[in-house]
Each structure stands twice: as structure tokens, then as C-alpha cells.
Amino acid sequence: MYRFILRRFCYMLITFWMIVTVTFVLMHNLPGDPFANSEKLSTQQRALLAKEYGLDQPISVQYKDYLINIAKGDLGVSFAYPTRRVTEIIKQSFPASAELGIESIIFSVLIGLILGITAALKHNKSWDYGAMFIAIVGVSIPSFVLGPILQYLVGVKWGILPAALWDGPANRVLPALTLSFMTIAITARMMRTSMLDVLHSDYIKTARSKGLSQFSIILKHTLRNAILPIVTVLGPITVNVITGTLVVEQIFAIPGLGKYFVQAVYSNDYTLIMGLTIFYSLLLIVVMFLTDIAYGFIDPRIRLAKGRN
Amino acid sequence: MTNAKRFIAGISTTVLLAGLLTGCGGNTAQSGSAGNSKQLLKMTLLAEPQALDTSVANAAVSFDILNAINEGLYRLGANGEPIPALAASMPVITNEGKTYTIKLRDNIKWSDDSPVTAKDFEYAWKRTLDPKTKADYAFMVAWIKGGDAFMNGKGSADQVQVKAIDDKTLTFTLENPIPFMTAQLSFPVFFAEKQEFVEKYGDKYAADADKLLFDGPFQLSKWDHEQSLTLVKNDKYWDKDNVKLNEVDVQIASDNNTLANLYQSNAIDVARITRDQVDQWKAKPDYQISPQLYITYVEMNEAVPALKNDKIRQALALSIDRSNLVDIVFHDGSQAPTGFVPNGTMDGNNKEFRKDAGDVLPKYDPAQAKTLLAQGLKEAGLTSFPTLKFTGDDTEDGKKALEFIQGQWKQNLGIDVTVESIPHKLRIEHGQTHQFDLLLFNWGADYNDPMTFLDCHESTSSFNESQFKDPEYDQLIEKAKAEPDGAKRAQYLVDAEKILVAKMPVAPVNFRAYSYLVKPNAKNILFFPYGSEWDLKNASVE
Numbered sequence: 001m002y003r004f005i006l007r008r009f010c011y012m013l014i015t016f017w018m019i020v021t022v023t024f025v026l027m028h029n030l031p032g033d034p035f036a037n038s039e040k041l042s043t044q045q046r047a048l049l050a051k052e053y054g055l056d057q058p059i060s061v062q063y064k065d066y067l068i069n070i071a072k073g074d075l076g077v078s079f080a081y082p083t084r085r086v087t088e089i090i091k092q093s094f095p096a097s098a099e100l101g102i103e104s105i106i107f108s109v110l111i112g113l114i115l116g117i118t119a120a121l122k123h124n125k126s127w128d129y130g131a132m133f134i135a136i137v138g139v140s141i142p143s144f145v146l147g148p149i150l151q152y153l154v155g156v157k158w159g160i161l162p163a164a165l166w167d168g169p170a171n172r173v174l175p176a177l178t179l180s181f182m183t184i185a186i187t188a189r190m191m192r193t194s195m196l197d198v199l200h201s202d203y204i205k206t207a208r209s210k211g212l213s214q215f216s217i218i219l220k221h222t223l224r225n226a227i228l229p230i231v232t233v234l235g236p237i238t239v240n241v242i243t244g245t246l247v248v249e250q251i252f253a254i255p256g257l258g259k260y261f262v263q264a265v266y267s268n269d270y271t272l273i274m275g276l277t278i279f280y281s282l283l284l285i286v287v288m289f290l291t292d293i294a295y296g297f298i299d300p301r302i303r304l305a306k307g308r309n
Numbered sequence: 310m311t312n313a314k315r316f317i318a319g320i321s322t323t324v325l326l327a328g329l330l331t332g333c334g335g336n337t338a339q340s341g342s343a344g345n346s347k348q349l350l351k352m353t354l355l356a357e358p359q360a361l362d363t364s365v366a367n368a369a370v371s372f373d374i375l376n377a378i379n380e381g382l383y384r385l386g387a388n389g390e391p392i393p394a395l396a397a398s399m400p401v402i403t404n405e406g407k408t409y410t411i412k413l414r415d416n417i418k419w420s421d422d423s424p425v426t427a428k429d430f431e432y433a434w435k436r437t438l439d440p441k442t443k444a445d446y447a448f449m450v451a452w453i454k455g456g457d458a459f460m461n462g463k464g465s466a467d468q469v470q471v472k473a474i475d476d477k478t479l480t481f482t483l484e485n486p487i488p489f490m491t492a493q494l495s496f497p498v499f500f501a502e503k504q505e506f507v508e509k510y511g512d513k514y515a516a517d518a519d520k521l522l523f524d525g526p527f528q529l530s531k532w533d534h535e536q537s538l539t540l541v542k543n544d545k546y547w548d549k550d551n552v553k554l555n556e557v558d559v560q561i562a563s564d565n566n567t568l569a570n571l572y573q574s575n576a577i578d579v580a581r582i583t584r585d586q587v588d589q590w591k592a593k594p595d596y597q598i599s600p601q602l603y604i605t606y607v608e609m610n611e612a613v614p615a616l617k618n619d620k621i622r623q624a625l626a627l628s629i630d631r632s633n634l635v636d637i638v639f640h641d642g643s644q645a646p647t648g649f650v651p652n653g654t655m656d657g658n659n660k661e662f663r664k665d666a667g668d669v670l671p672k673y674d675p676a677q678a679k680t681l682l683a684q685g686l687k688e689a690g691l692t693s694f695p696t697l698k699f700t701g702d703d704t705e706d707g708k709k710a711l712e713f714i715q716g717q718w719k720q721n722l723g724i725d726v727t728v729e730s731i732p733h734k735l736r737i738e739h740g741q742t743h744q745f746d747l748l749l750f751n752w753g754a755d756y757n758d759p760m761t762f763l764d765c766h767e768s769t770s771s772f773n774e775s776q777f778k779d780p781e782y783d784q785l786i787e788k789a790k791a792e793p794d795g796a797k798r799a800q801y802l803v804d805a806e807k808i809l810v811a812k813m814p815v816a817p818v819n820f821r822a823y824s825y826l827v828k829p830n831a832k833n834i835l836f837f838p839y840g841s842e843w844d845l846k847n848a849s850v851e
Contacts, residue, residue, distance in 0.1 A: 032734030036359055037367040037445040039737055040755070042771035044461065045448065052443050082443065083360050083516035084534070092534050148566055156574045163570040165560050166536055253562035253571075255536035263356075268734050 004296055012289050019281045020274070024066065027273055028059055034079040034268040053079075066274070075278065076271035080263070086275030089260060094279075096166060097249070097256035101242030103176035105234070108183035108241075113230070115184065116191025120226075121218070123196060131188060138185030147178045147251035164252045175252040179245060183237055187230060194226040239287050243280050348555040348850055350831060351577045352843075355563050357535045362515035363500040364437040367445040372841040375497040377540055377557070380525040382411055382430070382479075382494045384846065387835055389655065389757055391492040395425060395501070395524065395547075399491065405793040406486030407454075413477045418545045419503055420523040427473035429501035434481075435459075435466045436507070437498055446498040449755070452490075454482045486793040488657030489758045496756070496840055526552045526846045536561060540845075553849035569826070578828040578850070579843075584640040587824055595826045598642030599836035602651050602754035603821035604762060607699075607714065608775040609814065613746050615695050619812055620685030625747075626816035627671055628678035628721035629714055635819055638709045642822035646670055649809045650759045651820040653838050656802065658795035662759045666803045669810045670817060675721035682722050694724040700739060701749030703730035710749055710818065740774040750774065750815070754839040759802045760789065766814055777814030 035041060035049055050056045054065070069076060075086035119131035154174060155163025162171045198204065199222060207217050246258030257276065264272035358371040366375055376384075382400075383391035393399060395417050400409045417425040437444045438451060438460045451457040453471050458464030471481035483490065493499065503522055510520045518532040526548070527540035540557040543549065560576075562568055565583045572580035572595075582590065590596045609616045609625065616622060631645035644652060647668035656662040671677075686694065699715060701707040711728045718724050726747060731739070739745045752772075754761045765772035767786050768779070782805055789801035809815075823842070827834060830851045835844040 030734070032732075032738045035445070038734065039751075040367075040445065042448070043741070044771070045445070048440050048461065049443055052440060077512070081357070081359050082365055083362060083513065089534070096536075148570075151567065151570050156570050159574060163574045163576060164562060164567045165571065165576060250564055251567055253560065253564070253567055255533065255561070259535065259563075266732065266734070 001296070005293060008289055008292050012285050015285055016278075016281065020067070020070065020278060021063075023274060023277045024063055027268075027270055028062075030268050032268050034270045036080045036267065070278070075275035078264075078272045078275075079269045080267055080272065086271050089272065090257065090275065090279050093255060093257040093260060096254055097245045097258055098242050100172070100175055100179060100245050100248065100254060100256060101238065103172055104179035104241055105183065105238050107176050107180035108187050108237075109230070109234070111180070112184045112187025113191055113227075115188035117195060117218075117223070119188065119192040120195030120199060123199075128192075132192070135185040135188040138181040138188075141181065142247075143178050143181065144247050144251065146181055147175070147248055150174050150178055151251065166252075166254050171252075175248045175254060178251070179241060179248045183241060186233075186237070190229055190233070191226065194229050195222060198222050198226045235287060235291060239284055243283065348553055350554050350557045350579075350834075350845065350848060350850055352557055352559045352579050352845075353568060353571070353577050353581075354538075354559055354561050355581070357561055358538075360515060361521060361529070363497040363502060364433065364442050364444045364447075365515075366497050369840070369842045372497050373843055374529065374538060374540075374559070375500065376525070376841045377527045377845055378521065378523045378525045378529050378543075379497070379500050381496065381500050382413075383491055385492065385495045385835075385837065385844070389492065389653075389838070391495060394495070396494075404482065406488070407484075407793075408480065408482045409490065410474075410478065410480045413479065414547055415477075417524060417547050419506075420528055420543065420545055421506070422545070423503065424476070425501055425503075425524050426476040427479040428476065429503050430479050430499075431471050431473045432504045432507075433500060433502035434471050435469055436502060438469060439466065444498070446496075446755075449493065449496065449498055452483050452485070452487055454484050457484070485790050488795050488798065489655065489756055493756050527554075527557065548846075551847060553847070554845060557845060572826050578831045579834065580826045581842075582641075582824050582826055587641055590824075590826055594829050597825045597827055597836070598822050599825060599842075600642070600644065600651070600653050600820065600822045600838055602654050602757060602761075602839040603751065604646065604649070604651050604753075604817055605710070605749065605751050605819040605821065606646075606649075606815040606817045608740065608745070608748040608750045609816065610743060610745055610747070610774075611776045611778075611814070612743060613697065615686075615689065615691060615697065616746070618685040618689040620681045620688065621694075622685075622813040622816070623671075624678045624682035624685060624722060625718065626813050627674050627681065629717045629816060629818060630673045631818055632673070634710065634713050634717075638706065638713050639819060639821070641824040644820045644822065646817035646820050649806050649815075649817055650762045650802075651754075654754065654759055654762070655757050656795075656799040657758050657760075658799045660799070662799070662802070665799055666806055669806060671810070678721055682724075694722070696725050696727060697746035698729055699726040699747040699749070700729045700731060700736065700745050702733050702736050702751075704733070707749060714749075714818065741771070743774060743776055745774075748774065749818075751821075753821075757839060759799075759806070760786075763802060763805055763809075764790075766809060775814045777812065779808060779812060782808045782812075 032038065033046060035046065054062065077085055078089060081089065115131040115134060119128040122128050151163050151174060154161050161173050165171055204217060204221055207221050245256055246262060248254070249256040249258045260272060261276050264276060354370045354373065356370050358374050359368055360366050360371060361374060363375055363379060366372060380394045382394060382396035384394040386392045395414055397412045397414045400411045402409055413427055419425055434450050436442055437447050438456050440460065440462050447460050451460045453469055455464055455468035455470050459466055459469050473479055501524065506522050507514050513520055515521050518529045521529055523529065523543055526543055526546050528543045529538060530541045531539040538559040540559065542552055542555050546552060562571065565586065568580040569582050569586045571577045609622050611617050635643045635645045647670050648663060648666055650662050652663050654662045656665050682694065699711060701711045708730045711730060715726055715728050718726060740748055740750060752762065752765065764770060764786050766777050767773060767783050785801045785805040789798045789805070792798040792801060825836065832849050832851060833847045836842065837844065
């Protein structure tokens, strides 16, 4: 088992190094310079700034320095925000993204499960069609359309919830809802299929013939078995949602990390692009690593098969 | 059964919680009306301020806050005129307009109770020039004798001719006379910094609210990065009696639609809006237009053979219906250009430049353009106009403008261009390396003077992207730069602009404006045409 974990860990490091290298190379091939105000910089000033930032060094030297700094845990200072270190930016901005992601997952699971269960229980009736219609709408309407609609209707027209900003609990509802629509749809459809599978299985028939009430059959025998696939995908979905809050952050003026990513790419903020890529990929890699290990524990076949390679 | 119970309990708790949240929301939204007797104003910034270090700050969002929490020797008034701020009076200018001597006000204090002295200015300006500070706007301080050499790493701080004679007197000598210098001292790059404080925090200076010193109308009490900033009235400010606001809540929101929605739900008192929202608000008292010292033009690269001919360039310029373009593409109070220097730019001699120079840009005239094109092609020895590439930013405005102008050329001149929208950074690089045929270009003023729009067409300028070369033009610009007499200087600049009209190295298409929504009970907020967007010193909420 330890060998298996060690092997996975080495793979993780190699993946990480490859991501860093590829991003570094791609980024330095971006046209234009990373300076915030580049429209206004004369050729002379540009050269001076490049020298001060060490950008006049050959790429190989910059790459070597960067790797050494990462090993020390130093992601450097952002070009656009010269007084802030990249690690600080991540520390200050990630909580909002994470919170929003988690809240939206709660919404998705709750609403998705209810829709899915209703649809399965009322299979091929109008309830089923209704719930699946909502699910399809959820998949098809992108958040940049849904967000402004919710913002205008709920926030401005009806005035029930704040239209945007990030002050109190009430500010969380609309963005979390917007972000959760896609996952609501996924959860609902998965739950419906899996419920239907279980409902048609032999042990449910047995339970019925034992004379158990419909309520007890659903809660005790159906739900517990049908929900398993949802639990399996929840991990990846969570990471996906947390790293994908960008559009929603923009629409609802949320101080999260997603906004920085796009800004950084757009303004060639080398250090910030690298820092965020490293952070996000670490997040994904670690989750994948843990999932692998968890599978290894649950299902020895996986561990053995990979161990032999 | 226990699991099922827990499950149900879990669901009901969360649903209840969601209900509760919704309840709270109702209250928040309703109580969010515009400020009142509390003198609380709710503003927004379009982005997180990059830095609140006066040396390093390089964007309007930073200048807005710096202008509130700090102050220069002068502050701009409603008409852009300099008013003594930390300076006690207007500067004494000698040596043919090159040497300035400025007395500081008594009773000016930093928020740590220490006095603001002339040494704080000398230190700050030299720190800005130091290449290690990496200050984008150092070039303005480099107008001072010895500044350019120090900025470029060739001289030393001691050779820069700015000096605190005593605690209350600052003197500096410029390389050339600059008629707008007094007004420019209101720009954050000319603010004071306290050496001891800056050095105490080093790299972290000005990174957070507690790493800043204040000498302006407000103090920054809270800075939640990328979310909001809170300004409170500065009781140590020399002119605190004229500061009416107790608190300014500044939220950061970048989406224009979001801003309009926040404004409509009373969560903010001021919002900048764009094209799509203008018609809805145009007739209401909330709507205000702030014309900017900002021009958009088409650069025509003279290294391209077809664009080397004056008449062809004029034809391209004359065939664009600018009034229509401004209304269809921008639709935000922007105006059709009448010259190469935007409306509202002062001439350095206390008059508006456009009034001196008049409407010099020839009117939209498709017939004349067609004739000019035919003549030009003949002169250039070409049988037809080649298909050129027309490049611009991939922003919404950028793309719309490109398509509109492409359509005008097709319709009025029968010529084809290929439109190419590319990311901003790439567009800048293409411009500065002259890798383009036709390029849509934006230029905003750094200071309120025609020079900021005219010296970029000098043959030696880093910003002469069209590669326009005209010795007479260069000469006029250089003469204007050295001329101490305001009237003569203004005339040189008027003459220089006339050369641009005749040669048309670039075709102006827009004088930009910003559209704002301002709650009618929010009074005396100043909107500026360059540098900071707004000033709240005398603002109040009724």
C-alpha cells in the first residue's frame, strides 16, 4: 500500500512540474509585456522596467530562478498589484470563491435531489416531465445569461435580495443559485436514472411483497442505494465549481479568485498567472491523488493492477 | 431509520436557513436607500486599485482614492483650475517659467500627527524617479532638471533640482517651461511621502489600510481587497470644515450592467454606465456626461506604400461619418472629433485650445473623399487600393468601431479592408513595433495640455506609431516645448495641428465621454476629464 501511495505521489510531482513548465513557456510566448500601463510606456521606460524585473535575462535563467523560488514557496509579486505578493492575493481571495462554490453545491444537491427523486417517483407523469424540463433548462442557460436575469428580477424589480456585492448572507443567495443551476441539472438527471434503476430492482420488489409502506421503501431501500453515484461525482464537481466561479464573480461583484485569473491573462501578469495556475492545479492534483488513494483502499483491484505496472 | 431522519432533518434545516437568508435579504435591500443625515456616500470603483503608493499608482481607480486620502500642493477645482491645497498660495515662478518656489500651509499634518514638510515632497519625488521604484509616471517628475538622467539610471538623486529650502519652502527647476505645471502638481505622482514611514514598511508600504499615512480630506479605514474600501473623514485635515461627508463606502464592481442594477436598487449612489443603459436614463435628472480628454483615431502606417500618399490618407479620414459613428458605436455622450486635440483641453495660456484652433478637421464628405482617393492612387502610381488589414482591440467598443469604419470605406470609397480584432496587449505591441496597416488607437491625456496629444506625432516619439515624419511639425513642437511665452506657445501648437490636418497621419474618430448616474441628493461630486475620475472633497448628501 505504501509503495502504491509513494508511486502516486511521484506521479503527482511530475504532473505538477509539467504544468509549471508548460505554463511558463506558453506565458512567455504571449505577445506584449506584463507592465500594467504599457500603453503609456516609452521604449526607454519599458527597457528600464524589464531590467528592474529581471525580464531582460534569458528565458532559461528566468525559468531556473522561478523554479528555485517555487521550491521556497515564493510566488513573487504581481505586476498589476506591485505591493501584493501572489500568495497574499490567493489567501485573500480564495475564501470567497470557495465559499460561493460550497454554497452552490449545497443548493445543487438539495434542489437536484428533490427534482430527481420527484421525477423518478412520478416516472413518465407530468411531474417527471416538469422536473426534467427544469433540468434541461438548467444545462442550457449559461450563467452569464441567468445571472443578470436573476439580478434584475430578484434584486431590482422585486427588491427581495441584494442585486450584487458581498456584504452579508443575503448577498450569497443569487450568485450561489446562478452557479448551481448547471449542477442542479446534472444531479437531478443522475438521481432520476439511478432511482429508476433501484426502483426496478428485485430487492425493492421483495420489500414491497413484505408489505412495507411506500414511504419506508423509498427512504430506507431506494434513496440510500440510489444516492451513491451522486456521492462519487460530488468531489470532482466541487473542485469544478470552486474553480469555475469566474463569470458569476464578475456579474455579482464578488471578491474571489476567478476574476484575477482572467485579468492576469489579459494583462500578461506573469507572476499572477503562474501563481494561480500552480494553485488551481495543485488543488486538482491533490484531489485526484486523494481520490486515487481512496479508491485504492475501497477497491483492492485498482491498487493491485496499478502496483503491477 | 435514523439515517433517513437525519437526512430529512438536514434538508429541512437547510431549507429553513435558505428561507431565513431570503428574509434578511428583503431587509437589506429596502434599507439600502441613498445616504442621508449620516453623510454617507456610496461609490464604486471599476477595479481594485493597483497600488495606493503615490509614486507607483498608474490608474484612475488608484488616483480616485489617493485624491481622497492624500493631497498635493494644489487640488483641481470644478473647471480644472489649480487651487492651493497643501501649498499656502500659488507658486512664485521665475527664471523664464522654469523655477518654482512654493510655500507650504501651516498646520498641515499627517494622520500620525507629524507635520507635512517640504522635505516629504523632495523625498517623494526623488523616490518616484529612482528606477528601483518602478514608477510608470516617473516621466512627469523627470520634467525637473536632472530628473531624466536619474530616472534612466545615468544620474543621481542629488543632481535632481528639487530642494526643500526649509520645512515650509519647496523649490524646483524645470528643464523646459511648462505652463500647466501648477495644475499638474495636483497629480498623485507629485504628492508627499514621509520617508521614515515608507522605509518602515519597505515593499509592503501602502499595501493595506494600516500601512498608509493620510494628509487629505479622508482616511482609509478599511480595505478589503477586490471587494471594498471605506473612507472616513480625516479630522486632522487642514480644511476639515469644508469636508461634509462622514463616510464613503467604495465598492468594487466592474460589470456595467451590475453597476446599473446596483444603482437602481439604491445600493450605490454613483454608477458609470455605457451605451446599452444610456437611453433608459438619458431624460432623468440622474444622468450626467463627463467629457474626457481622450481621443480615438485610425493610425495609418506610412511604411505601407498605399498609405504614404497624403491624399489617400485624407480620403480615408474624410469618408468616415464621425457623428454617426459616435452615436451608433459609443452612444455615451462621446462627441465627433473636430480636431486632433479633444474639446476641453486647455492651451497653456488660460484658454481652451479648441477655441484657439477652431474646428479644423474637414467635414465628412464622401464625394470629396472619392476624388481624393482617385488622385492619390494616381500620384502613388497605383491602379487600385490594395486590401489592407485593419486592426483593433477585441473589446466590444473596439469591434463595433472596426466594423463601422470598414463599412464606411466600403460604402463611400468602394475599398475593402480585412478587420482583425486582437487582445489589447497584442494590439499595443503591434502598434509600437509598427506591425500593422491600419490600427484603431486610443490615447488619453496625462496632463491638461495639447502637448499630450501632439508630441506623440513627433518623428522621434516612442508613440509615433504611424511613422509620420515632418520636419516642420517636429520643429513647431520643439519650439513650443522651449517657449516661455504662453501665447506664442499656444500658437505654435495651433500651427502644428494644422499640419496634422493637411497631412492626416491619423484619422480622428471619437472624443470620448463617460456617462454617469448620480443620485440627485448627492451634491458637489466633481468629475474630471483626465487623471482621477472624481473628487469628493466638497461632496455631500442631502
